Amino acid sequence: MKRTHFDAQHDRFRDDVRNFVESEIAPYNEDWTLQGIVPRELFARAGAAGMLNKTLPEAYGGTGKSDFRFNQILGEELAEGGFAAVGLGITLHTDICIPYLQNLATDEQKERWFPGVGSGEIITAIGMTEPEIGSDLASMTTTAMREGDHFVVNGVKTLISNGINGDLNIVAVKTDPSKKHKGISLLVVERDMEGFEYGTNLKKIGLNAQDTGEWHFNNVEVPVNNLLGEEGKGFIHLMNNLPSERLSMASYGVAAARKALHWGLEWVRKRKAFGKPIGSFQNTKFHLAEIATEVEIAQAFIDRCVMAFNAGELSAVDASKAKWWCTEMQGRALDTVLQLHGGWGYLTEQSVSRAWVDARISRIYGGTTEIMKEVISRDLGL
Numbered sequence: 001m002k003r004t005h006f007d008a009q010h011d012r013f014r015d016d017v018r019n020f021v022e023s024e025i026a027p028y029n030e031d032w033t034l035q036g037i038v039p040r041e042l043f044a045r046a047g048a049a050g051m052l053n054k055t056l057p058e059a060y061g062g063t064g065k066s067d068f069r070f071n072q073i074l075g076e077e078l079a080e081g082g083f084a085a086v087g088l089g090i091t092l093h094t095d096i097c098i099p100y101l102q103n104l105a106t107d108e109q110k111e112r113w114f115p116g117v118g119s120g121e122i123i124t125a126i127g128m129t130e131p132e133i134g135s136d137l138a139s140m141t142t143t144a145m146r147e148g149d150h151f152v153v154n155g156v157k158t159l160i161s162n163g164i165n166g167d168l169n170i171v172a173v174k175t176d177p178s179k180k181h182k183g184i185s186l187l188v189v190e191r192d193m194e195g196f197e198y199g200t201n202l203k204k205i206g207l208n209a210q211d212t213g214e215w216h217f218n219n220v221e222v223p224v225n226n227l228l229g230e231e232g233k234g235f236i237h238l239m240n241n242l243p244s245e246r247l248s249m250a251s252y253g254v255a256a257a258r259k260a261l262h263w264g265l266e267w268v269r270k271r272k273a274f275g276k277p278i279g280s281f282q283n284t285k286f287h288l289a290e291i292a293t294e295v296e297i298a299q300a301f302i303d304r305c306v307m308a309f310n311a312g313e314l315s316a317v318d319a320s321k322a323k324w325w326c327t328e329m330q331g332r333a334l335d336t337v338l339q340l341h342g343g344w345g346y347l348t349e350q351s352v353s354r355a356w357v358d359a360r361i362s363r364i365y366g367g368t369t370e371i372m373k374e375v376i377s378r379d380l381g382l
Helices: 008-025 029-035 041-048 068-081 084-104 107-119 234-270 282-310 316-340 342-346 351-363 369-379
Strands: 124-127 143-147 150-161 168-174 184-190 196-198 212-223
Touching: 008 041, 008 068, 029 084, 041 084, 041 107, 068 084, 068 234, 068 282, 084 107, 084 124, 084 150, 084 168, 084 234, 084 351, 107 168, 124 150, 143 168, 150 168, 150 184, 168 212, 168 234, 184 212, 184 234, 234 282, 234 316, 234 351, 282 316, 316 342, 316 351, 316 369, 342 351
Parallel strands: 124 168
Antiparallel strands: 143 150, 150 212, 168 184, 196 212
């Protein structure tokens, strides 16, 4: 079905992103996968190509409006290239961190941070998870105690995407440890602050071109004017920004499933068994027909969600529905296509095998499938 929510401006942006992916990512992806990190210069090149600032104010080179269709296109083209690991770092910057700054930063903070964020010279990251807590944010132990004109931060954050490359780091902290949700605030910790240390680049089973790190805070003095939003309102700020994060992951999930379908069709048309293409067998046809149908249905829902988000009407519940369904579908599609590849699908030289491993995290980060269902069930009064 023809998608109708894009206009000519979006089509031009898609062409630009596709060209960027082909010239600046595709030739180097294998090297970055071995290195476990992309070079910082990639963000600067993406910024120079106009890929990072679309939703920033016009004064900083953006369009002056929050239009998630640009974010959607960026994720789709990264998925089309098969570059989940590289894409995660970029879309974390554009789809997750920049909205926090847009929604919560003061004018003074925007003047300080937006130029570098939009140009890619400043890379963003966000830290919520700790060694002992994941979804239970109210139990975090990283503290930020007010002392005059600064906060003193102590604690550890882990499993942080862009956790090595990140310069401008949004950190969830307890400014009032005596309280649970109401004691949480958001601070922006910058790379060169004394006492702030980056841990090791954590080794993962997938997404190996994307850095995942730990942060250690040892009496880090963070100026009060690096408080993002209101003190004690951090949990509310986190919840308010979750729809964009989950919409990003859901949109990428659909695009990745569509790419899996492409790989599957390409394989079954050329691969033969018992003297004929395996695409001629009914089992193969039915599996690919199922993926094609689910992708189209999911795409229609995601496009609706994008427009609802642009109108300020995407609820946390609908974003949760999108996130769990589309990422689970992504996993099913890739698993099916890998199976159709037979033993060849188990080789790392096959794009589908790498995508299959990379996709496993999609059902975990940004809120597990189980947490998404919990959010939805509460809306049902259960």
